[in-house]
Amino acid sequence: MAKNKNAYSYVIKSFGIILFAFIIYKTNFSKLFEILSDFTIILPLIITVILLVFSYLLKALRWRIICKGYGIEVNKKESFRLFLIGTFLGFTTPGRVGELFRANYLKHNGNTLQNSLATVITDRIVDLSVLLCLSFASVLFLEIKYHFINQLFFIEDNVGYKLIFLGSVLSLFAILILAFRNSSLFKKFKEKLIDFISNFKKINLSFSQLLLITIYTLCSLIIGYGLFYYLAISLDIKIYIIELLAISILVSFIQLLPISILGIGTRDITLIYFFHLNGLSTEMAISLSFLVLFANIAATFPGLILFLSYKKQNLI
Numbered sequence: 001m002a003k004n005k006n007a008y009s010y011v012i013k014s015f016g017i018i019l020f021a022f023i024i025y026k027t028n029f030s031k032l033f034e035i036l037s038d039f040t041i042i043l044p045l046i047i048t049v050i051l052l053v054f055s056y057l058l059k060a061l062r063w064r065i066i067c068k069g070y071g072i073e074v075n076k077k078e079s080f081r082l083f084l085i086g087t088f089l090g091f092t093t094p095g096r097v098g099e100l101f102r103a104n105y106l107k108h109n110g111n112t113l114q115n116s117l118a119t120v121i122t123d124r125i126v127d128l129s130v131l132l133c134l135s136f137a138s139v140l141f142l143e144i145k146y147h148f149i150n151q152l153f154f155i156e157d158n159v160g161y162k163l164i165f166l167g168s169v170l171s172l173f174a175i176l177i178l179a180f181r182n183s184s185l186f187k188k189f190k191e192k193l194i195d196f197i198s199n200f201k202k203i204n205l206s207f208s209q210l211l212l213i214t215i216y217t218l219c220s221l222i223i224g225y226g227l228f229y230y231l232a233i234s235l236d237i238k239i240y241i242i243e244l245l246a247i248s249i250l251v252s253f254i255q256l257l258p259i260s261i262l263g264i265g266t267r268d269i270t271l272i273y274f275f276h277l278n279g280l281s282t283e284m285a286i287s288l289s290f291l292v293l294f295a296n297i298a299a300t301f302p303g304l305i306l307f308l309s310y311k312k313q314n315l316i
Helices: 002-025 029-036 040-070 077-093 092-106 112-144 148-152 157-181 182-201 207-236 241-257 266-277 282-312
Strands: none
Touching: 002 266, 029 077, 040 077, 040 112, 040 207, 040 282, 077 092, 077 282, 092 112, 112 148, 112 207, 112 241, 112 266, 148 241, 207 241, 207 282, 241 266, 266 282
């Protein structure tokens, strides 16, 4: 049973790699190299990495407040350290499940498993709730602007990319349907959800703490999506800011789906599709996707160092 589950997991994760292989096959490498070999993008990359790490600090402070709501005390330095490690592990795992490292640490330091998990899940729910709202607004905006939903079903130009984009959406729904057809899986999910909801009600936050959570969340969002736009203009990508931000939000949502590693393939195909609607090349979309990937990997590098140090101490 475990072997089948692992095999199923690997099949799902390989979906993004297959997408990326298709994209690479269609790419003009000389044009791609010409775009990425411009040394003027180095400074924007460095600034992006630094500000991304700063946004992790803001999120770590938010998580610390949530921990307090569950009666768990974590100092600022430790919360930042744990958040960096969790971000590194989350970034390298489908669906960001690696972020549960923080819960594991709290549990091994005398806190209940329920409360430890609740701090991380609540933290993720805050992000996901905001992202879902922004994604819904982005889809509406992009549909009004491009009528992209209708265009997916009309095969005219860019046949290959349209088919692969549409196939990605249909495959995702098929995977979800197959997963939830397993009654035991659905039952287990339902039980876990009921347990979490009952535990979630135990959180105790003051108005000032809720206000700080809101401020930290908004600031981290502004930094994250602002940097996406900053990297885009550093490549001289001419798309209006509102449109590009809407695309970046949709990309963020798609990256959360557990069908790829590091968003490879899924992020690229989404950017390519919308860039084509703006008359921009595949190579320009891949270049932006690469810079976003590189910046995120570089920003999680401190988490890698801290994780290796933590692992060396035999604490996990």
